[in-house]
Amino acid sequence: MVPLIHRTMADTDLDFTTGESGASATIPMQCSALRKNGYVVLKGRPCKIVEMSTSKTGKHGHAKVNMVGIDIFTNKKYEDMCPSTHNMDVPHIKRNEFQLLNITDGFMSLMGDNGDVREDLRVPDSDLGKEIEQKFAASEDILVSVLSAMGEECAVAIKQMTGGK
Secondary structure, three states: OOOOOOOOOOOOOOOOOOOOOOOOOEEEEEHHHOOOOOEEEEOOEEEEEEEEEEOOOOOOOOOEEEEEEEEOOOOOEEEEEEEOOOEEEEEOOEEEEEEEEEEEOOEEEEEOOOOOEEEEEEOOOOHHHHHHHHHHHOOOOEEEEEEEEOOEEEEEEEEEOOOOO
């Protein structure tokens, strides 16, 4: 007789320390419901839709939606075509603002509204990154807008801090 192994929540070899909610990074949405300036996943990348056109229903029955999107992190252009009745993934996009505290070895020290400091975000390799470094060198107080989607994060904009905070 072989004993049955029964697992319970109290088992010590299960690891719940990751804190992952299990929520999906995307939600499905019908192609015909997508709009210009909205977001969609094209070729596995989160993109902002910059062009969209719908072709007429052909003899096989489906209107086609042609989309051009710009990757929100790399600014690379992607194109895709999808029947209007099919679903496409739409990324969950979160935008947070952080106060820039310091820049060390190409990484920014950022403080959130709750006072937590994070130092894991790189200064972008772009004109925005140069502007962030110039304003930091000039001791200006700036807020950095950070976009996060599908497990990636990137600084996308900055603005001058106002005296109300």
